[in-house]
Amino acid sequence: GRRLRGESTALTLESVRKFLTREEDSIVFSLIERAKYPCNAPAYDPSYLGRATKFHALSLVDLFVRETEAVQAKAGRYQNPVEIPFFPKDMTLPSVPPYNFPNELHAAAASVNVSDTIWRKYFDEWLPQITSQGDDGNYAPTAAADLVCLQALSRRIHYGRYVAEAKYREAPQDYNTAIRAKDRDALMKLLTFESQEDAVKRRVEEKAKVFGQDVTLGKRVDDSSNVTNYKVDPMVVYRLYGDWVIPMTKMVQVEYLLRRLD
Numbered sequence: 001g002r003r004l005r006g007e008s009t010a011l012t013l014e015s016v017r018k019f020l021t022r023e024e025d026s027i028v029f030s031l032i033e034r035a036k037y038p039c040n041a042p043a044y045d046p047s048y049l050g051r052a053t054k055f056h057a058l059s060l061v062d063l064f065v066r067e068t069e070a071v072q073a074k075a076g077r078y079q080n081p082v083e084i085p086f087f088p089k090d091m092t093l094p095s096v097p098p099y100n101f102p103n104e105l106h107a108a109a110a111s112v113n114v115s116d117t118i119w120r121k122y123f124d125e126w127l128p129q130i131t132s133q134g135d136d137g138n139y140a141p142t143a144a145a146d147l148v149c150l151q152a153l154s155r156r157i158h159y160g161r162y163v164a165e166a167k168y169r170e171a172p173q174d175y176n177t178a179i180r181a182k183d184r185d186a187l188m189k190l191l192t193f194e195s196q197e198d199a200v201k202r203r204v205e206e207k208a209k210v211f212g213q214d215v216t217l218g219k220r221v222d223d224s225s226n227v228t229n230y231k232v233d234p235m236v237v238y239r240l241y242g243d244w245v246i247p248m249t250k251m252v253q254v255e256y257l258l259r260r261l262d
């Protein structure tokens, strides 16, 4: 039924995995949309804006993200603790009434932030794998597509705080010793579920195939046996999750748990 304003659903391993599964769609769709444009290098080149503007030494993407986050902050986006801005110091106060989002995390969550790593990896490692070489002049739509990817990836990876809280609540005694000993390896071992990771990687690869295939009338979409070209290489999405999204989500869980008893 309809959730009352501020009523929090119980934070369980099942509920957090349901959230992560739905985020897979947002991440795959955002990568497909970014792949619509070629690299468009000027969007990332600080000299493109030139020194004519007061934003010198910023790339168009830097500028676009800062300005867009400021507007979204005014619209109240960051009242939801699930959303973390990339440029928090530029935040303007919301111009909207406060919304009573449930606050299920320990106060220590505020100091768990891997936004800089996400930003760096996205532009240095992931973007070259999903875009073709080239420049079509669509720098603003390119920056807009990058921001949607960055926000989806950040939401997913930082949700590791909620996953860690759910795991802790289910068995605090299992974690307390490792937390007190600041034993990162023990915590990583406790929170790792290999079979779940394998299922996640195979599911996002499958979603990249289903969402990224060309649909032609008269041919059944579910007959993907002979589909050859996809808008984003499904194997790239599999590796993105395996090499970065999952490990970074786990790193967030460890960092959150280390602070859970502070």
Ligand SMILES: C=C(O[C@@H]1C=C(C(=O)O)C=C[C@H]1O)C(=O)O
Binding pocket: 017, 020, 163, 191, 192, 193, 194, 196, 197, 200, 245, 246, 247, 249, 250
């Ligand atoms: C997110 C979880 O924690 C870990 C990280 C996973 C992921 O990022 O997909 C999956 C399984 C776990 O190793 C979970 O247990 O669901």
